[in-house]
Amino acid sequence: MGLDYVKGFFTIAVLKIAFINLVCGILVGVCYGFVPVHTTFITIAENCTLYESQDACATAIGTTCHWGPSTNITSNKNKCLFPELVDCHTLDHTSPDECSQLSYCTWSYADSLCQHAAGYTAVQSGIFSGAMVIGALIGSSAMGQIVNRLGRKKAIAICGACALLCSVVVHAASATLLYGLLIPARLFLGVVVGGLCCVGPMYVDEMVPQDYRNPVGMLFQVFFTGGMLLASLLGFLLNPTDFTVDVKMAIRLQGLDAFPTLASLAVLITGLFMRESTKWVKDGGSAPVTATETLQLLIKTSYEPTKHHQQVQQYSWRDMKLELFVALALGMAQQMTGSNAIFNYAPNITKSMNLQPLTGNLLVMGWNFFCSVLSIPLSSKFSMRQMFLTATMAASLSGLMTGIPVYPGVTTEDTRSALAAVGIALFLLAYEIGIGTCFFVLAQIMFPESFRARGSSFAMVSMFLFNITVTICFPIAVEALSGGPSGDQNKGMGITFMFFGVCGLVSWGILYNFLKPYEA
Known part of the structure; x- marks a missing residue:
């Protein structure tokens, strides 16, 4: 990565496009990072x-x-x-x-x-964690049509407005501790999250210069992990330590809810003042960029033999069946290797390693963010395919390394904690360097341009389907495999992480043979 390349990255034009990934990624990350902290706070409040x-x-x-x-x-x-x-x-x-x-x-x-027993049950935790992901599935499946009809600018502004409304409802649910109100609020917030996972990377892919497509595209995941880190940091700072006085858990919960609200407001403001995608306007969108730019664009497309006037090959769903199958495998690698099990239930997982819940959660999210930053310089040296495949293999082996020693009787408690901690650290390193960061880029470039909106939407839907499976089923499966709430939860944890490792190896085999993106 030369000096000229770095200087080009930090130009105003590139940074303005990267800012879209910042606000969208932060909101998505804060909403995800909210889950383990809120669940821990509820347990504290009711204990x-x-x-x-x-x-x-x-x-x-x-x-x-x-x-x-x-x-x-x-x-x-x-x-x-x-x-x-x-x-x-x-x-x-x-x-x-x-x-x-x-x-x-x-x-x-x-x-x-x-x-x-205090706090949410395993079933309640699964529903709470999964509500937003179910909404994200809906949002990602619908966003392909919405962004083509309304444009990228309006779609982001609408997502911000809806997220702000949902955040207000979450404030009300926390103030009254109404679980029944919190779930639908998180469900509709998930619709926004799913939409932003599509439209944010899509806008960046269309607007950023070709030389900076990979590093700028990977910033969505970097800022996503940054949002999760901010939520865990706030939870750590708000965590009560003196229980001889009123710990004001109601106020602490409101403070935690403030982060998603501020992030939603930032997305709304960005959507209102950002420029529209020039590609969308050129391809027939009705929203102008500026009067001058639109006039120049019309003159150019009238008198120049541009790609817009050339015959562009159109693809049907049937034509793209192999690419869609690969997108399914991408989603499997992204989720079924155990990422959201760690993200959503980090306090419980790290507690088994003798760490305080929110302290362990902060350490996990901090390491996770650091690893995602490392992916940016690597993206200029290696292709998305190389990074994703290498990371998937490493994450799969890390899952096995985490699950085997956690299983009761395999090793001593001290050795178990050490090996599990190393396994999770290596998993997060592999995940953020390749799987998490490359996924949002590959979901765009693995499809031809004429099919990209639909293909990207399908990739997001696949990812969220696997996300739902892990998020809802993980606490229930761990408890069931352990023999119930009073069983040794390390037994269920060990089996589950070994299962994640096997899923990763299966997805790696599929992707190694068939992942051949249209663009490097």
């Missing part, structure tokens, strides 16, 4: 046993806590108790089977004790 004084106990939200002696101990020492007035910690239940005799108690293998 009566965390509150260490009578005044603090009275401020707990989401459940009715009582300050007084537990009914299952003879000591006069008062505690903050759940409505059952039972302290699961002090029960004479020293095994998972004994602990699970009471429906409101669950065994924690990480802490080796019986504790009161």
Whole structure:
């Protein structure tokens, strides 16, 4: 990467186009990063046993806590108790089977004790995490037609306005802790997310100079991981540490919700003031760029034998069946290697490695962002195909490296934690250097121009279908494979990550043979 190339990258013209990926990627990332922090905050808000004084106990939200002696101990020492007035910690239940005799108690293998169940159940966590992804599936499937009809500028502005409205509803849901209101708000927010995953990279692909297409295109994933890092950082800073006083969880939840709101406003403002895609205007779009540019464009297309007037080969869905199959494999590699299992449930996963939930979440997201930045200089030396294939193989092996030692009995606890931490770190490195960053570029360039809007939309739909599968099923599968809520969750975690590794190897085999993009 020469000095002239770097200087060209930082010109105003290129940076203005890259800014679209910044605002779109940040919003998508913040919405994804919101999930693990919000889930952890709900658990804190509803866990009566965390509150260490009578005044603090009275401020707990989401459940009715009582300050007084537990009914299952003879000591006069008062505690903050759940409505059952039972302290699961002090029960004479020293095994998972004994602990699970009471429906409101669950065994924690990480802490080796019986504790009161608090926060979302596995099913509720799956639905909460998956609601936005289901919406994203809808948004990505519809965006191909919307951007061709309305243009890129209007599509981004509409996405920003809708995201802002959804964010207001999320504020209301957090203020009232209404799970039933939060789910539809996240669902409709997902429609926006899916749309932005299509229109943002599409606009950049059409507007950026050819020499900078790969690095600028990869910025969408970089800013996406940056948004996730911002959400995890805010969660870490808002995480309460002193439970002898009112921790004001309602205010902390509102502070967390403020990030998606600000990001939505940024997308709306950007959509209102950005310039329209010149390619869309040239291909028959009705929205002008500027009066002068439109007049120049009309004169040029009237008197010059441009590509617009040449016969452009049109492709049907049948003609593109191989490319569509490859797009399906791209989506499989992007999601079924376990990325969103780590992103959405990082606090739970890192807790099994003896880290505090939100501390572990911040470390995962910080490393994830750093790895995505590394992909930019590599994109000028290697093709998208080379980077994606290499990363898919590495991520698959990392999944196996994470899953095998986590499975109970394979190794000691200290060795398990160390190997699992290294496995996840290597997975994120591979994912962000190749899979995550290259996907949004490949989803554009693997299709010919006349089929690109439909093909890119299909690639996003495929990715979100696999995303839904992982996001919703991961906590449920881990719990079921572990033998229930009181089972050793490391068993289910180990099996699931080994499954991710196998899925990655299968997708790598397909892509190695058939991934041949139209453009390098």
